[in-house]
Amino acid sequence: NAGVTQTPKFQVLKTGQSMTLQCAQDMNHNSMYWYRQDPGMGLRLIYYSASEGTTDKGEVPNGYNVSRLNKREFSLRLESAAPSQTSVYFCASSEGWERYNEQFFGPGTRLTVL
Amino acid sequence: GNSVTQMEGPVTLSEEAFLTINCTYTATGYPSLFWYVQYPGEGLQLLLKATKADDKGSNKGFEATYRKETTSFHLEKGSVQVSDSAVYFCALTDSNYQLIWGAGTKLIIKP
Numbered sequence: 001n002a003g004v005t006q007t008p009k010f011q012v013l014k015t016g017q018s019m020t021l022q023c024a025q026d027m028n029h030n031s032m033y034w035y036r037q038d039p040g041m042g043l044r045l046i047y048y049s050a051s052e053g054t055t056d057k058g059e060v061p062n063g064y065n066v067s068r069l070n071k072r073e074f075s076l077r078l079e080s081a082a083p084s085q086t087s088v089y090f091c092a093s094s095e096g097w098e099r100y101n102e103q104f105f106g107p108g109t110r111l112t113v114l
Numbered sequence: 115g116n117s118v119t120q121m122e123g124p125v126t127l128s129e130e131a132f133l134t135i136n137c138t139y140t141a142t143g144y145p146s147l148f149w150y151v152q153y154p155g156e157g158l159q160l161l162l163k164a165t166k167a168d169d170k171g172s173n174k175g176f177e178a179t180y181r182k183e184t185t186s187f188h189l190e191k192g193s194v195q196v197s198d199s200a201v202y203f204c205a206l207t208d209s210n211y212q213l214i215w216g217a218g219t220k221l222i223i224k225p
Contacts, residue, residue, distance in 0.1 A: 042118075097211055103158075
């Protein structure tokens with residue numbers, strides 16, 4: 001039981017390049033999330049998927065797109081990377097979309113955009 | 115809007131000291147409150163939670179009480195260990211069920 005897995009762990013991009021961050025969970029969770037973590041700012045929600053087949057914008061969606069490929073997988077795409085997107089990205093999942101649900105996090109992807 | 119404010123770190127303590135990390139919040143309605151912990155090089159994991167006023171969450175010797183009158187959810191532990199060194203995040207769920215995060219407090223425990 002791996003929980004939430006993310007690939008890659010580290011990535012360096014040049015400005016304007018594109019890439020996709022992959023996330024998968026094996027807990028049969030309905031809801032999945034993408035966050036970014038910047039120093040001194042806590043986590044900010046980029047996009048979420050409350051259930052399979054739905055996606056919605058979070059607090060900071062600009063410059064990103066997501067795909068809920070199936071119940072297990074939720075990918076985050078940067079179409080044209082910018083230095084402001086240098087951050088640590090976390091994927092998370094929860095049983096459902098309810099206010100008391102625990103979220104389970106992956107180990108993160110450290111992205112640097114030059 | 116909804117927000118969470120935590121005490122700034124780093125907080126440095128000696129082993130076996132008493133720990134308090136302050137967390138206050140602003141929210142409409144009745145949020146659920148959480149403490150998550152992030153150990154070095156890892157993702158976040160839930161430490162404890164409370165879903166209504168006066169609830170006390172507890173886990174691994176840590177405790178926090180949901181105080182609606184003071185809009186606070188302070189984290190406490192009676193005797194910290196070196197292994198408690200981590201970053202601690204306070205968070206709440208807003209009316210849209212999204213998690214709103216504090217900035218995190220880094221805790222350093224010296225032997």
